[in-house]
Amino acid sequence: MHGMPEGGVGQTAAAAMRPLLALESLGKRFGNLQALKDVALEFRAGEVHCLLGENGAGKSTLCNLIFGVYRPDEGVMRFAGKEWAPSGPAEALDSGIAMVHQHFSLVPRMTVVENLMLGQSRGILKRRQFAAMIRATAERFGFTLDPEAVVGELSVGERQRTEIVKCLMREPRLLVLDEPTAVLPPGEIGALLDICRRVADSGRAVILVTHKLAEIAKVADRVSVLRGGQVVAKAEMASADMGALVRAMVGREVKSLDVALAEAAGRTETRAGGDEKAPHALVCDGLGVRDRHGATRLDNFTLEIRAGEIVGLAGVEGNGQSELGMVLAGLLRPSAGRFFIGDTDLTAAGAAAVTAAGGGIVPEDRHAVACVTGMSVAENMYLNKLGQFTRFGLLRRKALNEAARGLMRNFDVRAAGPEAAFSGLSGGNQQKAVLARELTLSPLKALVAAQPTRGLDINAVEAVYRQIRAAANRGAGVLLISSELDELIAVADRIVVLYRGRLVGERPARASERGAIGALMSGQAA
Amino acid sequence: MSALVLALPDRRRIARLAIPLGVVITSLLVSLLLIAISGRSVPEAIEAFLDGAFGTAFAFGASVNRAVALSMVGLGFILAFRANLTNVGGEGQIAVGGIAATAVALHGHVADLPLGLAVLLPILAGTLAGAAWGGIAGLLKVRFGTNEVISTLLLGFIALLMVYWSVQSTALLRQPQTSSATLPESLPIPPLTRLPGLTPDPESPLHVGLIICLLAAVATAVVLQRSTFGLRLRAIGLNELAARRAGMPGGLLLMAALAIAGGFGGLAGAIMLQGEQYYLKTGFSSGYGFDGLVVGLLSRGSAIGVLAGALFFGFLRSGGISMEIMAGVPAALTLVIQGLIVIAVAGSVILIEKLDKEPR
Structure with missing residues (x-):
């Protein structure tokens, strides 16, 4: 000490x-x-x-x-x-001075004690002694951590506690x-x-x-x-x-998040759900996903979203949202069921076909799936439409940058210019750029947005939801996947709840339903 | 005050030139020291080196021809590297290119074809064979996730043994009559299938391979910097998942990148055969694939960098061989000297990068 x-x-x-x-x-x-x-x-x-x-x-x-x-x-x-x-x-x-970074630096395939010995142990490894120290440190600060657990199998919270113990042991x-x-x-x-x-x-x-x-x-x-x-x-x-x-x-001056969101959503409490007669925008018919180990991650997921409707998918993370997002993005072939955008069956068609059919995708993991941070803002904003700027195989960079400049203005993407490095943008501006790309598909029939506001500040959250609402008003059917229940209630027309890969219920998006939805999210039958 | 501000970037520009120059000179001095320690005459070694590298029209042409082969492999390397693929199979791709070019050049009436087809067909065959060889590595990567470093390297060994096999077997390319004095090798390819010379000087071995190489360099630069294909390669190299999400055909792009890299290797093989060697024998590729890989690595992705590096290596190799023959400097020592220079150049690249990162 x-x-x-x-x-x-x-x-x-x-x-x-x-x-x-x-x-x-x-x-x-x-x-x-x-x-x-x-x-x-x-x-x-x-x-x-x-x-x-x-x-x-x-x-x-x-x-x-x-x-x-x-x-x-x-x-x-x-x-x-x-x-x-x-x-x-x-x-x-x-x-x-010790620091816990936003992104963890742990080796997933090694155990907690192995990870912690990496930087702090020399010569002969005293594994048992180290494990005891880890337990003692955790206990001293009022939590538990299993030194023999493999990091890759821990929850995000447990991994973070591993990082904290790594710091505290010094x-x-x-x-x-x-x-x-x-x-x-x-x-x-x-x-x-x-x-x-x-x-x-x-x-x-x-x-x-x-x-x-x-x-x-x-x-x-x-x-x-x-x-x-x-x-x-x-x-x-x-x-x-x-x-x-x-x-x-x-x-x-800002109002509370709720008011800001409701305004951004352009929705009043009296608004009814989607138009019953509107055509289907996105249809999931019995989608199922099994992981490599054969465990069911998504089970018989059936949902119909009509044009102009925003459906919120609530659930604690890790209950099948990521798998659903990957399937709808065309990056993962489901082991059962089918899905359609408009009338097009896209079950096995791949990402390019989803885009061609008018499916905008805002992936949950921005850096891994949505963008290439090593490229420019303009290149990222037109990553799926580079063909538009190609003549005789050559990229018309001027036209690309010009188009990107317009898009940046419309979607309030703040960067030094279209040629600026995407990695230099703040999280909010990166997300606005991704939204700009996906919302400007023409026609945009369906939008799947997964955790679109994660890590964003209030202004950016408001901007993101204003854009999503505007897309719905223009006739897109929106599936909004989020673990932020308050945001879903403020923005969605109705909320369905995912628990352990299954849809366990549907509730109207009203503040008074918060308790009922929370119960569904935690697995208590409605 | 303003003079000081202006002086700063200048100092950096000077350092940019001075660092690599100083580093190369230092490594050359160390090399001379090594030669002196090994008991050879230093002036003699220098003379032999210069003679071998640029001394005569023949030496100069031979050096440039070496540089052509190295450039081709290096260009292929940087193209695949843009997609974050490391093609270390240049040696094997040269070999299959050489086999295919020999087979076509020796085939029936190819030598009698008009309109330059007698020259072009073997070149095309060599290029396609190299592309196929690279494409196999691409297919393995896309279908089974095999690391391309391993697959291209192992395919290289297979290709080298295929050269051995084809010149050993009379059913394949071995010349029908060999005395015990001649090594197993193919028949020489007919004169009409050989690459035309570039200069009227009969002494100079310079051939049109140089032109092909310069065209290939321009094409590579355009593809990497200006084309949508190049941008897609970059996207897939930086973040494959995001590139796939954006609808890019990930597997096809990766296979294409490796096939093109292999094609460049095969082209190098065809040019080496039709430009200089004229017959296939074991050891045909003689390390060009690996030297080309080093050229590609040191160029930091620039086509001009590849050309410069290849010229440097071409002269170094010619001079080294001459030093070995004329001044009796042991072959191992010339390799040590080459290695020294490679490390020095690579190190200076890091120094310059560091300088660029420094603030102000």
């Missing part, structure tokens, strides 16, 4: 005198982009400090400066009273968590926040990066808001005005 006393009120008060980490007029630029400017912040031992901000506000850059991944262009950092200019993450780790004085809740299913967020609290209570400083405001209230001692690379608000959580924080974050 490095002689660190167990935390308590007295400790917190003493630490409040002198911050563990202080940032003074910190600045960082990447080319023309001023990622951070004049940032002055203090982080204290024994406290959970939330960094709040939209995508692209500079939160991750700040974390990477603290962790030594980047070096600041201006300003200084002080850690434990001394100037802090780390040469890299290795020095940060040695000096007592006994850091400062723990940085970059967007830790973005990857978690709703049920596991509470447990993570408990861990953060306990880590802080043990006398360490915790920096929790997030853009989900509701999470902050539960755990933070202090909150700082970043916007456009600058600190625009600082508050003690006890006396904070939540409305003011949101305003500071988005830089304009």
Whole structure:
């Protein structure tokens, strides 16, 4: 424990005198982009400090400066009273700063203890001793972790806890968590926040990066808001005005998410479901998927979506949504059943045919399926329509960029230009670009959007749903797959629930149905 | 103040030239030191090297012809590499190209065909054979997920043994009458099926393969930079799943990339046979496939880089052989020197990349 006393009120008060980490007029630029400017912040031992901000506000850059991944262009950092200019993450780790990244760095085929020994053990491996240390560390912070479990078989939450234990075993004085809740299913967020609290209570400083405001209230001692690379608000959580924080974050007046969504959806409470006489847009007839081990992932999935209708598919993640998404995208052949877009049977037709039939797909895993981050914005926005810009086999790049420029304007995709690297865009802008590509199929008969707002900030969420609603109003049938029940209720016309690969019920999309839908999602028969 | 700002990118531009130059000169000096240590005369070795590389019209032409073969393999390599495929089977693709070109050139009345067909048909056959050889690796990859590094390498060994087999067996390409003094080899291909010379100088072995090679380089550059096909290869190389989702025929693209790479290897084989060697024998491909692979790797995906690297290697190889024969520098040592230079060039590429990444 490095002689660190167990935390308590007295400790917190003493630490409040002198911050563990202080940032003074910190600045960082990447080319023309001023990622951070004049940032002055203090982080204290024994406290959970939330960094709040939209995508692209500079939160991750700040974390990477603290962790030594980047070096600041201006300003200084002080850690434990001394100037802090780390040469890299290795020095940060040695000096007592640990970071849990958004993307995990674990070897799926190895066990938890093997993964943790990778970076921290030399010579003869003391597996048993290490396993005991893992158990003890987890226990100390109020959770359990099986050291012998194979990482690939763990849930996302368990993998994240593995990463946290990896950090905590180094006994850091400062723990940085970059967007830790973005990857978690709703049920596991509470447990993570408990861990953060306990880590802080043990006398360490915790920096929790997030853009989900509701999470902050539960755990933070202090909150700082970043916007456009600058600190625009600082508050003690006890006396904070939540409305003011949101305003500071988005830089304009916003209503609550529900109101914003309902407005974006253009839907009133009295709106009836889809038009009974409208033609079918998307029909799933008894779709079934078995995985490599023969286990049933999707079972007799039957659903009819009419033109102009938005059907929400609710369910806890891992209940067959991914498989359904892959089948409808034309990337996975179902082991049973058929599906149609309009009248076209696309069961075994492949991705190109789905696109040709007017099926827009917003895949759940943006980086793995939706885009090629190593290519330009324009190339990604027309990835499925490159043929339009081809003459004698050659790509008419000017025409492509010109078209992309128009699309970027219509869909508010913010980037330096059509030739900008796609990887440089914020998550929200990437998603808007993918939507732009899929919504501009002509004709667009059906849209399948899987977790389209994951990792996006409020403004981007609103923009995404406004576009999806507009597509439905133009006559597309929409299947919206999401684990965010509030969003589904705000946007969809009716909600069906998937549990263990089966449709277990259908409810109207009303706030009063939240309890009933929740029960269906958790497997309790309606 | 403004002078300082302007000076910065300049310094970088100079470093860009100075680093590779300095590195190559250093490795050459080290090489000379090695020669001196091995007890040979350094001036003699230098003279032999220069003589062998550029000294005479013959030496110069032979060096350029080597560079042509290396370029073809390198161009194929960078094309497949755009789709993130590593084709290490250049050696075998050259070999099957050589076999096919020999077989067609020696076949019946091909030598009597008009309109240059006597030359073109064997070239076409060699190219197609190489493409088929590369395509097999592509098919294995798409159907069974076989790693192309392994399949192209092993197919290469098969091809080398096929050369051996075809020149050993009279039922195939072995010349009918061999004395115990001659190695098993094919009959020489008829003069009319050989590549025409490029210069009136009878001393110079330069042939039209150089033109074919330059055309191929331009075509490769256009495909990689300007064509939709090139962009699709890039997409599939960067993210195969996303490319498939966007409706690209993933399997076909991968197979095409490897087939084209193989085709370039086969073309190199045909050009080597019809341009210089004129008959097939074991060891026909003599390491060009692997040197071409290195050329492709060092070029960092640029067709011009391939041409430059191939010229460099062509001269190096010619000079090395001459050093071996004229100055008695051991063959192993010339290989060591070549290796040194490859490492030096590769290292300077990394240094330059590092320089580019530095801020300001």
